[in-house]
Amino acid sequence: MNWYEVPRDEQETTINVDYEERTLVLYTTRKSVANKLIKRVGEPTKIYKTDNKVSGVEYKKRLSDKNIKAFLSVSTIIGGFKKEINEVV
Secondary structure (H helix, E strand, O other), rough: OOEEOHHHHOOOOOEEOOOOOOEEEEEEEHHHHHHHHHHOOOOEEEEEEEEEEEEEEEEEOOOOOOOOOHHOOHHOOOOOOHHHHHHHH
16 A cells, blocks of 8 residues: 555544444554554455545444454554654653
């Protein structure tokens, strides 16, 4: 995927759990999170583009999906960010 360079202050990852529909929706504009998810669970449900480049991805999965834990994994969502924070401090 050819990614649009999303400024850090605009990068976000949101997780929405809909208990009525029993679904999880994960949206991210962070390239590293998207790449980890693609490796672990496959292609996203929806791809958002800016200037014909990927600027975000969205996954919509049933809560009963066998791969649901990958969406809630700290190493997937936060990953190396904790290390970056320690280096700045």
